[in-house]
Amino acid sequence: xxxxxxxxxxxxxxxxxxxxxxxxxxxQSVIRDLNFAVQQRDFVGLIGSNGAGKSTxxxxxxxxxxxxxxxxxxxxxxxxxxxxxxxxxxxxxxxxFNPLFPATVREVVQSGVYGKRNVxxxxxxxxxxxxxxxxxxxxxxxxxSKRIGQLxxxxxxxxxxxxxxxxxxxxxxLDEPTVGIDIETQHDFFQLVxxxxxxxxxxxxxxxxxxxxxxxxxxxxxxxQSGKLKFFVKHSHEIENCxxxxxxHTLTVRETESL
Amino acid sequence: MIIELMTSGFFLKAxxxxxxxxxxxxxxxxxxxxxxxxxxxxxxxxxTIAGVALGFLLQVYPLAVGLIFALLASFAIERLRKxxxxxxxxxxxxxxxxxxxxxxxxxxLGKNFNLNVTSYLFGSIYTLTDLDIYVVAIVAVIVLIxxxxxxxxxxxxxxxEDAAAVSGLPVRALNIMITVLxxxxxxxxxxxxxxxxxxxxxxxxxxxxLLIARGFRQSIIFSVIIAEIAAIAGLLVxxxxxxxxxxxxxxxxxxxxxxxxxxxxxxxx
Numbered sequence: 001x002x003x004x005x006x007x008x009x010x011x012x013x014x015x016x017x018x019x020x021x022x023x024x025x026x027x028q029s030v031i032r033d034l035n036f037a038v039q040q041r042d043f044v045g046l047i048g049s050n051g052a053g054k055s056t057x058x059x060x061x062x063x064x065x066x067x068x069x070x071x072x073x074x075x076x077x078x079x080x081x082x083x084x085x086x087x088x089x090x091x092x093x094x095x096x097f098n099p100l101f102p103a104t105v106r107e108v109v110q111s112g113v114y115g116k117r118n119v120x121x122x123x124x125x126x127x128x129x130x131x132x133x134x135x136x137x138x139x140x141x142x143x144x145s146k147r148i149g150q151l152x153x154x155x156x157x158x159x160x161x162x163x164x165x166x167x168x169x170x171x172x173x174l175d176e177p178t179v180g181i182d183i184e185t186q187h188d189f190f191q192l193v194x195x196x197x198x199x200x201x202x203x204x205x206x207x208x209x210x211x212x213x214x215x216x217x218x219x220x221x222x223x224x225q226s227g228k229l230k231f232f233v234k235h236s237h238e239i240e241n242c243x244x245x246x247x248x249h250t251l252t253v254r255e256t257e258s259l
Numbered sequence: 260m261i262i263e264l265m266t267s268g269f270f271l272k273a274x275x276x277x278x279x280x281x282x283x284x285x286x287x288x289x290x291x292x293x294x295x296x297x298x299x300x301x302x303x304x305x306x307t308i309a310g311v312a313l314g315f316l317l318q319v320y321p322l323a324v325g326l327i328f329a330l331l332a333s334f335a336i337e338r339l340r341k342x343x344x345x346x347x348x349x350x351x352x353x354x355x356x357x358x359x360x361x362x363x364x365x366x367x368l369g370k371n372f373n374l375n376v377t378s379y380l381f382g383s384i385y386t387l388t389d390l391d392i393y394v395v396a397i398v399a400v401i402v403l404i405x406x407x408x409x410x411x412x413x414x415x416x417x418x419x420e421d422a423a424a425v426s427g428l429p430v431r432a433l434n435i436m437i438t439v440l441x442x443x444x445x446x447x448x449x450x451x452x453x454x455x456x457x458x459x460x461x462x463x464x465x466x467x468x469l470l471i472a473r474g475f476r477q478s479i480i481f482s483v484i485i486a487e488i489a490a491i492a493g494l495l496v497x498x499x500x501x502x503x504x505x506x507x508x509x510x511x512x513x514x515x516x517x518x519x520x521x522x523x524x525x526x527x528x
Contacts, residue, residue, distance in 0.1 A: 062425045085427045092421060101293060103418055104474035111418060114411045116427030123411065147473040163422075 013040050014076065015171050015203045016061060021070030023056050030056050034070070034226045040170075041236030043197045043204040045214040052228035054207045055093075058175050061205070062090055075170075086115055089164030091157075091174040099149035105159050106144040109135055112166035130166050138162040154185035161192075172196075174206040186210065190217070198239050264498045272392055273384040273451075273504065274494055279395050280448045280460065281490035283402045285468075285482035287441050288461035292469075293417045294437075298351045299336065300458040303445045306332035306358030308379045308454045310446070312365035322394060322446055329442035332358065337438070382453030382505035384494075391450060398447045402440050409433065414475055452505040460486060463512040467519045485515055 016038040023031040030053040038044050048054045059065040060072060063079055072079040075087065089112075110123065110131045118124075135141045138158040143151060148159060157177055164172060174193070178186040190213045197204055208214055218232035225231070264270045291299055310328025314321030332354050339350030366376050378386065406413065415423040416433050424430045441461075448457050464482035472478035493508030 059421075062421075064421055064424055083427070085425060088425070090422060090425050092419060097419060098293075100469060101418060102469055102472045102475055102478035103414075104477075107414065107475050108418065111411070111415045111422070114415045114423075114426060114428070119412055119428065120408050145473065 014038065014073065015040050015042075016205065017071075017073040017076075018061075019071040019073075021060065021067045021072060023053065023060065023065070024068050025056070031067075031229075032227060034229075036224060036226070036231060038171075038203060038205055039236065040203055041197075041201065041239070043194075043218065043234040044206070045218045045232040046205065046207045046229060047209070047211060047214055047222075047232065048229040054229065055175065057229065058173065058205075058207055062088070062173060083116075086113075086117070086167040087170045089167065089169035089172045091160045091164045091172070091177050093176050093179060097148075101149060103148050104145050105135070105140055105148055105151070106131060108148050108159055109140075109162045109166060112163035134162040134166040137165065152185070153181035154188060157181065157185075157189055169202065171203045171205070174204070174208075176207050176209060178208070178210065186213065197234075261495060261499070264495070269385045269387075270494075270498055272387045272389075274491075275392055276384060276387050276395050276451050277490040277494050277504075277508070278487065279399045280444070280451050281486040282483055283399045283444050284448060284457070284460040285464035285486040286406060286479060287402065287437070287444050288465045289468075289479050289482055290413060290417050290437055291441060292462055292465040297458070297462050298348070298355075299333070299438075299441065300445060300461040302336065302351045302355040302358065303329045303332055303442055304449065304454040304457045305355050305362065307442075307446045307449055309358050309361035309365060311379055311449060312362055312369060316365060316369050320390075322391070322449070325449060326442060326446040328358075329446050330439060333438040333442050337434075378453075379449055380453055380455050381503060382449070382451055382456065384451050384504045387450060391447075395447045395451070398443045402444060405436065405440060409436070413437070418475075452508065456505045456509050459509040459512055460490075463509070463516055464489070467512075467516050470519050470523050485512070489515060 014037045016036075018034050018036045021031060021034045022029065030051075034057070046054055046057070056065060060067050061074075061079075063082070063085075074082045075084060077084075110127070112134070113123075113127045113130060132141065135144060138161055140155060140158050140162060143155060143159075148156060151159065160177070164174075177193075178189055181189070193204065193206070194217055196202060214232050218234050221232075222230040223233040265274070288300070291297060307325040307329045310325035311321040313328070314324030317324070336350045336354050339353060340347045343349045375383070412423070412428050412433055415426070415428060416430060416437075420430060423433075444461075445457055448460065452460055464486040465478070467485050468478045468481035472481050489508050489511040493511045494504055496502065496511070497504040497507040
């Protein structure tokens with residue numbers, strides 16, 4: 001009983017917390033007095049029309065933009081002091097890179113471990129192993145030496161997902177991950193993300209323009225609405241077991257290979 | 260004929276200078292091209308000539324003044340880029356014309372100093388002094404060490420600046436580092452290829468390697484190899500037939516680009 005309650009406490013810790021957050025872009029209010037919390041193991045889908053402030057909000061949460069006012073906390077720490085960026089995996093908008101860019105799949109996935117901790121240090125053996133594992137899980141190992149621009153949209157998405165997963169993050173942020181990808185591949189991608197949500201101890205925040213996909217997993221009623229932003233949530237208690245397998249465990253036993 | 264060339268002191272210096280620049284220019288050029296800053300080389304080069312001219316007027320080592328000008332210009336470009344965020348090319352146009360204006364002003368002031376304008380516009384690789392070669396070598400070593408040490412960070416910054424920022428990399432400092440290294444390379448290569456032709460060495464080898472390389476490391480290696488082939492062949496051809504060396508190198512680079520494109524297209528069909 002005591003174990004369970006302590007587990008519950010851990011489950012419901014706020015991973016992201018926004019208090020009275022506002023943001024202006026060229027004197028126009030984009031986000032006004034937003035209060036929102038994402039708890040551990042929640043799956044939050046964020047929907048909004050163009051200009052609703054989706055990307056602005058995402059960029060504030062990952063520290064790329066500063067709110068005009070208000071307070072943002074990550075894992076209980078104010079964002080200004082937050083230092084655990086390796087706990088967050090970030091999948092950028094698909095069209096944020098140039099298809100001509102010369103980078104192999106391995107080079108891109110590997111770049112997930114580059115961060116503050118290892119500036120100017122050589123890549124370690126275990127980092128290379130992490131990269132191989134992440135590519136295995138995403139089933140892109142055979143593409144390792146291909147140029148990323150040559151892959152299909154769905155494969156590219158897996159590359160960026162592998163990069164985001166390489167540090168075994170507790171929070172995965174996906175910014176319109178399926179823009180410009182065909183319906184079938186989008187569907188596969190959602191399946192994959194849902195599977196990860198149900199089987200790994202990870203929290204998800206996903207911006208999407210795809211109402212159908214969001215509704216099918218997170219229900220039709222937004223948990224919260226703020227301006228033109230709608231938040232859909234599936235809480236951790238709605239999925240079977242909070243104490244699910246950790247991703248690093250999966251990486252070693254290759255459980256997800258059956259995906 | 261070639262042996263004769265190689266044993267003459269002025270040609271040997273030209274050769275060493277050319278080979279060194281052909282390593283570091285495409286290396287840095289890769290970062291510039293992939294970050295859509297191809298034109299920055301040209302701009303800094305024009306400003307550097309102004310500095311070089313002022314150096315002559317003040318009787319100070321011209322390359323040093325050129326370097327200071329290049330650094331100042333690169334920071335001015337950053338400023339202007341921020342001020343005109345959505346029209347960032349403006350910054351490059353403004354600084355470039357400013358540099359040319361200053362340069363022509365200094366050149367007219369320096370008429371009595373026997374300032375040779377063309378040698379800075381088109382390079383004068385055969386007049387390299389021992390000091391020039393040392394300076395080029397030091398710059399080349401600095402650039403190679405910095406790129407080797409910050410390889411990971413430079414890759415991530417170039418590939419995805421947002422991701423670099425999210426993972427806590429010092430994006431601003433890295434950007435300044437790229438700018439400073441570029442300014443260094445440009446100011447020392449002014450005498451070798453000339454201000455008007457520097458951006459060719461920064462960009463054309465990269466343009467070729469983008470067509471054939473699969474990865475980032477490979478792309479840099481290919482671009483350096485291509486630049487070396489062009490530099491060595493260009494210097495020999497220019498030496499044997501008494502052609503302008505900078506121009507010969509650039510034309511060989513363009514030839515390599517055309518051949519690469521043709522072969523690539525040919526293979527695809």
